[in-house]
Amino acid sequence: MNAPVNHNDLSLSASGVTVAFGGFKALTDVSLTVTPGAVHGLIGPNGAGKTTLVNVLTGFQAPTEGQVVLSGKSVGDLKPHALRRTGIARTFQAGRLFTGLDVLDNLAITGVGLGHSRRASEVEAMRLLDWMGAAHLAELPAAGLPYTDERRVGIARSLMFGPKFLLLDEPAAGMSEAEAEDLAKTISLVAEELGCGILLIEHNVGLVLSVSHHVYVLDAGQIIEEGDRDIILASKAVRDAYLGAEHTENEESS
Ligand SMILES: Nc1ncnc2c1ncn2[C@@H]1O[C@H](COP(=O)(O)OP(=O)(O)OP(=O)(O)O)[C@@H](O)[C@H]1O
Ligand SMILES: [Mg+2]
Numbered sequence: 595m596n597a598p599v600n601h602n603d604l605s606l607s608a609s610g611v612t613v614a615f616g617g618f619k620a621l622t623d624v625s626l627t628v629t630p631g632a633v634h635g636l637i638g639p640n641g642a643g644k645t646t647l648v649n650v651l652t653g654f655q656a657p658t659e660g661q662v663v664l665s666g667k668s669v670g671d672l673k674p675h676a677l678r679r680t681g682i683a684r685t686f687q688a689g690r691l692f693t694g695l696d697v698l699d700n701l702a703i704t705g706v707g708l709g710h711s712r713r714a715s716e717v718e719a720m721r722l723l724d725w726m727g728a729a730h731l732a733e734l735p736a737a738g739l740p741y742t743d744e745r746r747v748g749i750a751r752s753l754m755f756g757p758k759f760l761l762l763d764e765p766a767a768g769m770s771e772a773e774a775e776d777l778a779k780t781i782s783l784v785a786e787e788l789g790c791g792i793l794l795i796e797h798n799v800g801l802v803l804s805v806s807h808h809v810y811v812l813d814a815g816q817i818i819e820e821g822d823r824d825i826i827l828a829s830k831a832v833r834d835a836y837l838g839a840e841h842t843e844n845e846e847s848s
Contacts, residue, residue: 603665604630606651606682606759606791610660613646613815620646621815623660628759628791633781635806636795637826639835642812644795648761651793652684653677679708681758685748685765693737697723697747700736704754715754722750726780742773746780753784760784761793766801774798778805799836803827811835 606628613621621643628634636644649655651662653674661668664680672680691700698719705715723729728746731739739747745765752760762781766774782805784790796802802809803823811819811826813835819826826832 604758604791605663605665606793607663608647608651608657608660609663611647611650611657611662612659613643613650613655614658619815621650621657624812624815624817625660626793626810626817626820628761628793630758630791631785631789632807633785633792633794633805635802635809636793636812637797637799637802637809638812641814642835643815644812645763647812648684648763648793648795651761652682675707678757681756682761683752683754683757683759684761685745685752685763691736691739691744691747691751693735696733696735697728697739698732700747701751701754704751708755710755718754719750722753723747726750741768742777745769745777749780749784753788753790756788757790759791759793761795763795764797765794766796766798774801777801781805 608624608626611621611624612619624647636647638644646655650657653672653676656671663669664682669677669680692703695703698716701719701722702712702715705718706712710718720729720732723732726746726749728743728750731743731747736747749762749765766777769777778801781792781794785792794802794806803826808822809820809826810817811832818831818835819829
Protein backbone atom coordinates (compact mmCIF):
# COMPACT_ATOMS: atom_id res chain seq x y z
CA MET A 595 0.00 0.00 0.00
CA ASN A 596 1.04 3.59 -0.54
CA ALA A 597 1.92 5.70 2.48
CA PRO A 598 -1.20 7.09 4.14
CA VAL A 599 -2.26 10.38 2.64
CA ASN A 600 -3.19 13.28 4.85
CA HIS A 601 -6.63 14.18 3.52
CA ASN A 602 -7.21 16.97 6.03
CA ASP A 603 -6.95 19.98 3.80
CA LEU A 604 -8.24 18.31 0.65
CA SER A 605 -11.42 19.31 -1.10
CA LEU A 606 -12.88 19.21 -4.59
CA SER A 607 -15.23 22.01 -5.59
CA ALA A 608 -17.21 23.38 -8.45
CA SER A 609 -17.20 27.14 -8.06
CA GLY A 610 -19.84 29.16 -9.91
CA VAL A 611 -19.95 26.68 -12.77
CA THR A 612 -22.10 27.45 -15.80
CA VAL A 613 -22.18 25.20 -18.85
CA ALA A 614 -23.92 26.43 -22.01
CA PHE A 615 -24.55 24.18 -25.00
CA GLY A 616 -25.29 26.81 -27.62
CA GLY A 617 -28.12 28.88 -26.17
CA PHE A 618 -29.09 26.22 -23.63
CA LYS A 619 -27.65 26.33 -20.12
CA ALA A 620 -27.26 22.82 -18.71
CA LEU A 621 -25.76 24.30 -15.51
CA THR A 622 -26.14 27.81 -14.11
CA ASP A 623 -23.78 29.12 -11.41
CA VAL A 624 -23.42 25.79 -9.62
CA SER A 625 -21.19 25.55 -6.54
CA LEU A 626 -20.61 22.37 -4.59
CA THR A 627 -17.83 20.88 -2.47
CA VAL A 628 -16.76 17.30 -1.86
CA THR A 629 -14.59 16.56 1.17
CA PRO A 630 -12.58 13.41 2.02
CA GLY A 631 -14.05 10.56 4.00
CA ALA A 632 -17.66 11.58 3.38
CA VAL A 633 -20.42 10.70 0.92
CA HIS A 634 -22.07 13.65 -0.82
CA GLY A 635 -25.29 12.96 -2.69
CA LEU A 636 -26.30 14.66 -5.93
CA ILE A 637 -29.90 14.13 -6.92
CA GLY A 638 -32.31 15.73 -9.35
CA PRO A 639 -34.78 14.84 -12.10
CA ASN A 640 -33.74 13.61 -15.57
CA GLY A 641 -31.85 16.26 -17.47
CA ALA A 642 -31.14 18.33 -14.33
CA GLY A 643 -27.45 18.53 -15.22
CA LYS A 644 -25.94 15.90 -12.88
CA THR A 645 -23.79 14.12 -15.45
CA THR A 646 -22.74 17.45 -16.95
CA LEU A 647 -21.50 18.52 -13.51
CA VAL A 648 -19.52 15.29 -13.10
CA ASN A 649 -18.09 15.84 -16.58
CA VAL A 650 -16.93 19.30 -15.51
CA LEU A 651 -15.40 18.04 -12.24
CA THR A 652 -13.46 15.35 -14.11
CA GLY A 653 -12.27 17.45 -17.06
CA PHE A 654 -14.57 15.90 -19.69
CA GLN A 655 -16.45 19.16 -20.11
CA ALA A 656 -14.97 22.65 -19.91
CA PRO A 657 -17.17 25.07 -17.98
CA THR A 658 -18.41 28.13 -19.86
CA GLU A 659 -18.01 30.10 -16.64
CA GLY A 660 -16.65 29.25 -13.22
CA GLN A 661 -13.98 26.74 -12.29
CA VAL A 662 -13.05 23.47 -10.68
CA VAL A 663 -11.03 23.95 -7.51
CA LEU A 664 -8.88 21.25 -5.96
CA SER A 665 -7.76 21.99 -2.41
CA GLY A 666 -8.00 25.72 -2.91
CA LYS A 667 -6.39 25.90 -6.35
CA SER A 668 -8.10 26.12 -9.74
CA VAL A 669 -7.28 23.07 -11.85
CA GLY A 670 -7.42 25.25 -14.97
CA ASP A 671 -8.09 23.28 -18.13
CA LEU A 672 -6.61 19.95 -17.06
CA LYS A 673 -7.77 17.02 -19.17
CA PRO A 674 -9.42 13.88 -17.70
CA HIS A 675 -6.25 11.75 -17.54
CA ALA A 676 -4.36 14.56 -15.79
CA LEU A 677 -7.16 15.03 -13.27
CA ARG A 678 -7.22 11.28 -12.63
CA ARG A 679 -3.52 11.48 -11.79
CA THR A 680 -4.26 14.23 -9.27
CA GLY A 681 -6.68 11.81 -7.59
CA ILE A 682 -10.11 12.54 -9.09
CA ALA A 683 -11.75 9.33 -10.34
CA ARG A 684 -15.17 8.55 -11.74
CA THR A 685 -17.43 5.85 -13.01
CA PHE A 686 -19.69 6.22 -16.01
CA GLN A 687 -23.46 5.93 -16.31
CA ALA A 688 -22.94 2.96 -18.63
CA GLY A 689 -20.25 0.62 -17.23
CA ARG A 690 -17.65 1.08 -19.98
CA LEU A 691 -15.49 -1.94 -19.10
CA PHE A 692 -13.07 -3.20 -21.74
CA THR A 693 -15.11 -6.18 -22.88
CA GLY A 694 -12.17 -7.90 -24.59
CA LEU A 695 -10.21 -8.16 -21.31
CA ASP A 696 -10.69 -10.14 -18.14
CA VAL A 697 -11.60 -8.37 -14.92
CA LEU A 698 -8.08 -8.21 -13.49
CA ASP A 699 -6.75 -6.66 -16.69
CA ASN A 700 -9.58 -4.13 -16.69
CA LEU A 701 -8.23 -2.85 -13.39
CA ALA A 702 -4.55 -3.33 -14.20
CA ILE A 703 -4.74 -1.32 -17.42
CA THR A 704 -5.91 1.67 -15.40
CA GLY A 705 -2.86 1.33 -13.16
CA VAL A 706 -0.56 1.20 -16.18
CA GLY A 707 -2.33 4.27 -17.57
CA LEU A 708 -1.56 6.01 -14.28
CA GLY A 709 2.14 5.31 -14.77
CA HIS A 710 2.57 2.22 -12.58
CA SER A 711 4.27 -0.97 -13.71
CA ARG A 712 2.24 -3.89 -15.00
CA ARG A 713 3.22 -5.97 -11.98
CA ALA A 714 2.38 -3.27 -9.42
CA SER A 715 -0.91 -2.66 -11.23
CA GLU A 716 -1.86 -6.33 -11.04
CA VAL A 717 -1.03 -6.45 -7.35
CA GLU A 718 -3.12 -3.33 -6.70
CA ALA A 719 -5.94 -4.75 -8.85
CA MET A 720 -6.01 -7.99 -6.88
CA ARG A 721 -5.87 -6.13 -3.56
CA LEU A 722 -8.88 -4.00 -4.54
CA LEU A 723 -10.93 -6.89 -5.90
CA ASP A 724 -10.22 -8.72 -2.68
CA TRP A 725 -11.19 -5.68 -0.60
CA MET A 726 -14.50 -5.51 -2.47
CA GLY A 727 -15.17 -9.21 -2.02
CA ALA A 728 -14.82 -9.72 -5.76
CA ALA A 729 -11.53 -11.65 -5.98
CA HIS A 730 -13.40 -14.59 -7.54
CA LEU A 731 -14.15 -12.42 -10.59
CA ALA A 732 -10.50 -11.67 -11.41
CA GLU A 733 -10.05 -14.12 -14.25
CA LEU A 734 -13.52 -13.86 -15.76
CA PRO A 735 -14.02 -12.10 -19.07
CA ALA A 736 -15.53 -8.66 -18.46
CA ALA A 737 -17.92 -9.22 -21.36
CA GLY A 738 -19.98 -11.91 -19.67
CA LEU A 739 -20.37 -10.38 -16.21
CA PRO A 740 -23.76 -10.08 -14.58
CA TYR A 741 -24.85 -6.48 -14.32
CA THR A 742 -24.19 -6.00 -10.61
CA ASP A 743 -20.71 -7.52 -10.86
CA GLU A 744 -19.97 -5.26 -13.80
CA ARG A 745 -20.85 -2.27 -11.63
CA ARG A 746 -18.67 -3.47 -8.77
CA VAL A 747 -15.75 -4.02 -11.10
CA GLY A 748 -16.28 -0.51 -12.48
CA ILE A 749 -16.02 0.88 -8.96
CA ALA A 750 -13.00 -1.28 -8.10
CA ARG A 751 -11.31 -0.05 -11.28
CA SER A 752 -11.98 3.59 -10.36
CA LEU A 753 -10.32 2.97 -6.98
CA MET A 754 -6.98 1.90 -8.45
CA PHE A 755 -4.10 3.49 -6.55
CA GLY A 756 -6.32 5.33 -4.11
CA PRO A 757 -7.98 8.37 -5.68
CA LYS A 758 -8.83 11.10 -3.20
CA PHE A 759 -12.21 11.72 -4.79
CA LEU A 760 -14.63 9.36 -6.49
CA LEU A 761 -17.60 10.50 -8.55
CA LEU A 762 -20.21 7.79 -9.07
CA ASP A 763 -22.79 8.38 -11.82
CA GLU A 764 -25.81 6.16 -11.13
CA PRO A 765 -23.91 3.11 -9.85
CA ALA A 766 -27.13 1.39 -8.73
CA ALA A 767 -29.06 1.85 -11.98
CA GLY A 768 -30.85 -1.38 -12.88
CA MET A 769 -30.14 -3.06 -9.54
CA SER A 770 -32.72 -4.64 -7.27
CA GLU A 771 -33.36 -2.99 -3.92
CA ALA A 772 -31.24 -5.62 -2.14
CA GLU A 773 -28.36 -5.21 -4.60
CA ALA A 774 -28.57 -1.43 -4.25
CA GLU A 775 -28.39 -1.72 -0.45
CA ASP A 776 -25.35 -3.93 -0.77
CA LEU A 777 -23.73 -1.38 -3.05
CA ALA A 778 -24.59 1.40 -0.61
CA LYS A 779 -22.61 -0.42 2.08
CA THR A 780 -19.61 -0.64 -0.23
CA ILE A 781 -19.87 3.07 -1.03
CA SER A 782 -19.93 3.93 2.68
CA LEU A 783 -16.84 1.77 3.22
CA VAL A 784 -14.98 3.49 0.38
CA ALA A 785 -15.47 6.75 2.26
CA GLU A 786 -14.83 5.39 5.76
CA GLU A 787 -12.01 2.90 5.18
CA LEU A 788 -10.27 4.39 2.14
CA GLY A 789 -10.91 8.01 3.14
CA CYS A 790 -12.24 8.87 -0.30
CA GLY A 791 -14.52 11.86 -0.81
CA ILE A 792 -17.50 10.60 -2.78
CA LEU A 793 -20.04 12.34 -4.96
CA LEU A 794 -22.92 9.94 -5.49
CA ILE A 795 -25.43 10.53 -8.27
CA GLU A 796 -28.51 8.34 -8.08
CA HIS A 797 -32.13 8.28 -9.11
CA ASN A 798 -32.71 6.01 -6.12
CA VAL A 799 -33.22 8.90 -3.70
CA GLY A 800 -33.71 6.58 -0.72
CA LEU A 801 -30.28 5.10 -1.31
CA VAL A 802 -28.67 8.54 -1.56
CA LEU A 803 -30.33 9.77 1.62
CA SER A 804 -29.34 6.64 3.51
CA VAL A 805 -25.59 6.95 2.85
CA SER A 806 -24.93 10.66 2.27
CA HIS A 807 -23.64 13.07 4.87
CA HIS A 808 -24.67 16.00 2.71
CA VAL A 809 -27.00 16.10 -0.29
CA TYR A 810 -27.20 18.59 -3.17
CA VAL A 811 -30.34 18.81 -5.30
CA LEU A 812 -30.08 20.00 -8.88
CA ASP A 813 -33.07 21.03 -10.95
CA ALA A 814 -32.88 22.53 -14.43
CA GLY A 815 -29.19 23.26 -13.98
CA GLN A 816 -29.36 24.96 -10.60
CA ILE A 817 -28.80 23.84 -7.03
CA ILE A 818 -32.24 24.26 -5.44
CA GLU A 819 -31.47 22.69 -2.06
CA GLU A 820 -28.62 21.26 -0.02
CA GLY A 821 -28.26 19.83 3.41
CA ASP A 822 -28.63 16.66 5.44
CA ARG A 823 -31.34 14.05 5.05
CA ASP A 824 -33.89 15.90 7.19
CA ILE A 825 -33.47 19.15 5.27
CA ILE A 826 -33.93 17.39 1.94
CA LEU A 827 -36.97 15.43 3.11
CA ALA A 828 -38.63 18.57 4.48
CA SER A 829 -37.92 20.70 1.40
CA LYS A 830 -40.88 21.92 -0.64
CA ALA A 831 -38.51 22.95 -3.44
CA VAL A 832 -37.31 19.34 -3.68
CA ARG A 833 -40.85 17.94 -3.69
CA ASP A 834 -41.86 20.40 -6.38
CA ALA A 835 -38.83 19.52 -8.51
CA TYR A 836 -39.65 15.82 -8.41
CA LEU A 837 -43.41 15.97 -8.65
CA GLY A 838 -43.88 19.26 -10.48
CA ALA A 839 -45.06 22.37 -8.64
CA GLU A 840 -48.57 22.30 -10.15
CA HIS A 841 -48.93 18.63 -9.39
CA THR A 842 -48.21 19.06 -5.66
CA GLU A 843 -50.52 22.05 -5.42
CA ASN A 844 -53.40 20.35 -7.22
CA GLU A 845 -53.08 16.83 -5.93
CA GLU A 846 -52.24 16.88 -2.25
CA SER A 847 -52.53 13.10 -2.01
CA SER A 848 -49.37 12.57 -4.05
N1 LIG B 1 -23.17 17.68 -25.22
C1 LIG B 1 -24.40 18.21 -25.07
N2 LIG B 1 -24.93 19.03 -25.98
C2 LIG B 1 -26.16 19.58 -25.82
N3 LIG B 1 -26.94 19.37 -24.74
C3 LIG B 1 -26.46 18.55 -23.80
C4 LIG B 1 -25.18 17.93 -23.89
N4 LIG B 1 -24.98 17.16 -22.78
C5 LIG B 1 -26.08 17.30 -22.03
N5 LIG B 1 -26.97 18.13 -22.64
C6 LIG B 1 -28.27 18.55 -22.09
O1 LIG B 1 -28.03 19.12 -20.83
C7 LIG B 1 -29.06 18.77 -19.92
C8 LIG B 1 -28.45 18.09 -18.72
O2 LIG B 1 -28.00 16.79 -19.12
P1 LIG B 1 -27.33 15.77 -18.09
O3 LIG B 1 -27.00 14.58 -18.84
O4 LIG B 1 -26.25 16.48 -17.37
O5 LIG B 1 -28.55 15.51 -17.08
P2 LIG B 1 -28.66 14.42 -15.93
O6 LIG B 1 -29.13 15.15 -14.73
O7 LIG B 1 -27.41 13.64 -15.82
O8 LIG B 1 -29.84 13.50 -16.48
P3 LIG B 1 -30.12 11.94 -16.26
O9 LIG B 1 -30.74 11.84 -14.90
O10 LIG B 1 -31.10 11.61 -17.33
O11 LIG B 1 -28.82 11.18 -16.38
C9 LIG B 1 -30.04 17.90 -20.70
O12 LIG B 1 -31.08 18.72 -21.17
C10 LIG B 1 -29.21 17.38 -21.84
O13 LIG B 1 -30.02 17.11 -22.97
MG1 LIG C 1 -26.94 11.66 -16.03
